[in-house]
Structures are given as structure tokens and as C-alpha cells.
Amino acid sequence: MTKLLHRTIGSTMPRAVAGEGIYITDSEGHTYIDGSGGAAVSCLGHNHPEVLDAMKAQMARITYAHTSFFTTDVAEELAEQLVELAPKGLDYVYLVSGGSEAVEAALKMARQYFVEVGQPQRRHIIARRQSYHGNTIGALATGGNAWRRAQFKPILPETHHVSPCYAYRDMQAGETPEAYGERLAGELEAKIIELGADTVMAFVAEPVVGATLGAVAPVAGYFQLVRRICDKYGILLILDEVMCGMGRTGTMFAFEQEGIVPDLMTIAKGLGGGFQPIGAVMLSETIYRAFAEGSGLFQHGHTYIGHPIAAAAANKVVEILRRPETMKNVVRMGERLQVGLDAALGQSAYVGDIRGRGLFRGIEIVANKDTKEPFDPARKINSRIKKEAMRRGLMCYPMGGTIDGVHGDHVLLAPPYIIEAEQIDMIIDRLAAAIDAAIAG
């Protein structure tokens, strides 16, 4: 009998007892390929010796020093590394302990910025339907997944949502990607005007939508239009790279492929690689200056921000991510994954779309490929795929509600960047078999 309140009560889960490279082993000796890095977390696999050594070395020095009393070498080094890595315009770093905390902090930074610069009327947040930004109240309110929000809606702060950039379903017949991007940008601009342009503080988006849509990248040009609209109305652009960042899509940050720079960016998951809980917000010099020359502080803080062991782990993770061979492998293995998935699943009557970038790939499952009609949610195709994949020794990240929070199923793959060609092929074989079994069952 468990005393833990698990995510799903009453389900029996295997007990993880060991992790090595891309594999996790349970207490019964079954081994699983971590084809999703948990939830796009374990970017360097498990038990990476260099990261463990960095953590041990930090443990021998100091494990905790409250950030209202001290800074530490490891936290300072991490901030320096991240600023070196990011394009100009993301010039400072605020450390937190995970993705939701990063999103909360970014929202508060946006709000405080406008207070500091004498625009306290700016309060509206606009985000996109079918995005996920975390489970704390502010982050949940910002996310646009109807199912996740539903029961908490009465206690969520007011936020506003526009359409996602979801070409597979929403780009109209005969519409070019450019025209589709312009239509979406028009919708955003109309929403800004409806709310009152000088009352909007931020637009929040995942550059490549992860958990709730399944690795959906934008059409070319979309984010440039978004950037232009934000600039036109003096609105801050917050990009949430908690899932798609830190090399997952083949560039260190996913937005780099869009030719824009946000005002605020959130990162987590791949930053600590699962070795430690850590997240961060990167902010522009302009926002930093407004705080520095205004109240002289960012009115926020948590007990564990800048935790030395988390910072030590992240420092080493980032150092490894910066090695040219790491990103090269993401691109090479990402292509192999896409080509292999196309070959194995492209002809399936139940696979509507295979998409993504780098080692971040999504497979959308449909009941009818021609009409793109989804399966009845009662069939719980996504949870069956997860179960069948686990039975075959594969961790993948299936989710339902792809289309509107209720209908639609997809599978997300996000394996560690250290993966090798034969292991990619094993993921594809096992996933194909799991999808077949789930649909047949």
C-alpha cells in the first residue's frame, strides 16, 4: 500500500531502481528505452558521470546558501554561460527550480517592468490555446489547454487566448503557410485591439509546442509577425522554452530558428537534464535596467532559487550541450528519427502527421486519415499506446486532447541527445508495434 498521492490513484507503476545512458531499469529487472526523456527532461540520459562528478564536487564545498545572504560561484558561472549562449537581448538570468516557477517569474517580471516604467495599466496576458505553461495558478491560467484548466477556472486570473499555429489542422485548403501565418498574426492584433493595446502586457508562446500539441513547429514567418506586433504595441514577448529549449530542436534555443529574440524566455527541463530540479528566466537588458534603476529589486523569490547543487549540475549540462558534437548528434539523430518514423508509420491508416524538429518529434494519431477525424476519446488511445509501449520496453509521451483539450491523440518523442542510430531504430520499431496493439485492442 502506498502512502504517496500518485498522479493517478490506484495505478500500479513499475519502480525505477537504476538509470544508465538512455535506459531505466525497474525493480523487476525490466529495462526501458527512455524515448521521451521522461517529459523531455533527460537530455543527457541517466547517470551521466561528468554531471554526477560536478554535483559531488559541489556537495563537498557547500550544498545550500540562501540567496538573500550569498551568491555562489556555480550560480554566477551558470548565468555567465547562459548569457554567452543566448543571442544579445537575453542579457541576464534569474534562477528558479522548474518550468512553472520560471513562467510565474516571467509573468511577474513583465508586470513589474510596466509598473517600473510608468505603465501600470498594462495587465493583460495573451497566450495560445493548446499550449502548456505549467500547473501553478498563473502558469495554468496562461496555458490554453481546456481540460487542464477546467476545474480550476474559477480561481485562475483572467487571461486571453488566440489560436495556436497548427498547420496540420488549421491551415485552410489553398492557403499558403505565409497567408496562414498572416491570418494568425491578424487574430493576435485584433485581440490586442479588442482588449485595448495599452492594457496588454505580454504575449506568451512555446516556439515549438510540446506536451499539449505534440512537437508542433510554427510556419515560417509567423514569429516574425508576432514580434513585429508586440513591438508595435509595446507588448513584451515571452517565449516558453521549458520543453523545446536547451538544444531539443537542434539549436540551443528553438526561437533561434525563427529569426527573432524574445524579451523574456523561460527554460527548465533540459537545463538540469533531470539531474537536479532547476529552471531559469532570461531577460533583456531593458527589463533589467528598469528594475535596477527603479525599485532596485525584482519583487519575487523562493527558498531554493540558485540552489548550488542544481546550479552545479546545470553548469555541467550546459557545458556538455555546448560541445559541437552534442548538437550535431541532435540534428543527425533527429533526421534519422523523422525519416524512420515516416517509413514505419507514414503509410499507417491511423497516423495523420509526423512532425517536429531535432530530437523533438510528434506523431498525431487519427481514426480517419483523409478526414483527420480523431478517435473517440473514450477509447483512450493515448493511454493505451503508453501502456503498450511500456510493455515493449519503451517510454514515450502520449497525450490526448490534441485538438481541443478533449479530442485527438498524439505521441511525443524526446530521447536523450546521446542516443545512437540503432537505438533510434529500436524506438521506432517498438513504437510502431505499440501503436498497432493499442488500436487493435
Ligand code: PLP
Ligand atoms: N512550460 C512548458 C512549455 C512545459 O512543457 C512545462 C512542463 O511540461 C512547463 C512549462 C512546466 O514545467 P514544470 O513541470 O517543470 O513546472
